[in-house]
Amino acid sequence: MKKNKKIILITGVAGMIGSELLKKMIIKNNLIIGIDNFTLGKKQNIKKYKSSKNFNFYNIDLSKKIENRNIFKLLQKKSIDEVWHLAANSDIQKGILDPNVDYRNTFMTTYNLLNFIKTKLNKKTKFIFTSSSAVFGDIKNNINEKIPALYSCSNYGSMKLASEAIISSFSYLNNIKSYIFRLPNVVGKNLTHGVIFDLSNKMNDKKEKFLQVLGNGEQCKPYSHASEIIKCIFFTINKKHQKFINYYNIGQNDKGVRVKTIVNLLKNKFKYKKKIKYQNLKQGWKGDVPKYNYSTRKINKLGFKFSLSSFEAIKKSIEELKL
Numbered sequence: 001m002k003k004n005k006k007i008i009l010i011t012g013v014a015g016m017i018g019s020e021l022l023k024k025m026i027i028k029n030n031l032i033i034g035i036d037n038f039t040l041g042k043k044q045n046i047k048k049y050k051s052s053k054n055f056n057f058y059n060i061d062l063s064k065k066i067e068n069r070n071i072f073k074l075l076q077k078k079s080i081d082e083v084w085h086l087a088a089n090s091d092i093q094k095g096i097l098d099p100n101v102d103y104r105n106t107f108m109t110t111y112n113l114l115n116f117i118k119t120k121l122n123k124k125t126k127f128i129f130t131s132s133s134a135v136f137g138d139i140k141n142n143i144n145e146k147i148p149a150l151y152s153c154s155n156y157g158s159m160k161l162a163s164e165a166i167i168s169s170f171s172y173l174n175n176i177k178s179y180i181f182r183l184p185n186v187v188g189k190n191l192t193h194g195v196i197f198d199l200s201n202k203m204n205d206k207k208e209k210f211l212q213v214l215g216n217g218e219q220c221k222p223y224s225h226a227s228e229i230i231k232c233i234f235f236t237i238n239k240k241h242q243k244f245i246n247y248y249n250i251g252q253n254d255k256g257v258r259v260k261t262i263v264n265l266l267k268n269k270f271k272y273k274k275k276i277k278y279q280n281l282k283q284g285w286k287g288d289v290p291k292y293n294y295s296t297r298k299i300n301k302l303g304f305k306f307s308l309s310s311f312e313a314i315k316k317s318i319e320e321l322k323l
């Protein structure tokens, strides 16, 4: 291995954002260590990279203490330059039905990962964490980075917030820089969950007699494409930062897209003819935040603007769906 090769650890590498990140990273001459246990991620998302000498994959359940000998051997006498911690439960509803899901896959994954990397840091190690707008809960307006995130209304949001907290103390105590990105709804190519994933699966299920949409269809949220989220994170971590912990709300700051609009786009894509039923409910489920919009002034001031509107991000992701 060349001396100046960067060592990059990506958790959740087989997921939607992780696999998009891997695609971008692998073309550079880095050594990439990927971890996933395929809770939601798919083997096919990383299949074509597995033969690359720059990519080492480990099937590890991060909700438990890391004891895999091979990864310890690979990192013996080496330090990690960048950690991208993406592994989490990303299915918010699942975590509402069973809080253990977010305790294990959203919080313990963070806790165990931090313990694992503690002896593998260097002075310039950067820790990147994909948090969520869910840490804010159902606050309607002008959510900026200075507002304390204390009103989460999902176990997912709470366990993301707990992860943010432990990353903060870890960064301070170990003298590394961390970057917490609160993401909006992210769509992309290898979807593993979310509104497009759910609705397109239901539309293609021959056993379903009609399409049941969760909520009244008026839920309206901003969306960004995974490729732009990654671009934005690259841009940000390459800027100089003085603080050991840095928070950013990132994503498109427009009026968002209604669920009804997404249903119509999918209806056209799949030429869906069956009846569509909406519920008489503002939320898709208890814990859902039906409308939100947060301030992206800080990231815009740093010089990054999302070029795809929420509607364009949704359209792109639907175009990328396999028929």
Ligand SMILES: NC(=O)c1ccc[n+]([C@@H]2O[C@H](COP(=O)([O-])OP(=O)(O)OC[C@H]3O[C@@H](n4cnc5c(N)ncnc54)[C@H](O)[C@@H]3O)[C@@H](O)[C@H]2O)c1
Pocket: 011, 012, 013, 014, 015, 016, 017, 018, 035, 036, 037, 038, 039, 040, 041, 042, 060, 061, 062, 063, 085, 086, 087, 088, 089, 090, 091, 104, 105, 109, 130, 131, 132, 133, 182, 183, 184, 185, 186, 187, 191, 192, 193, 194
């Ligand atoms: N997609 C979004 O809308 C969105 C919004 C805000 C934040 N985020 C965060 O961004 C990150 C990536 O999101 P995504 O959309 O790619 O989700 P994803 O579900 O596609 O990817 C997460 C990956 O983590 C893996 N994972 C889960 N538990 C694990 C465990 N115990 N051990 C090892 N691997 C485990 C899953 O198998 C999956 O491949 C997540 O942390 C998510 O919470 C996503």
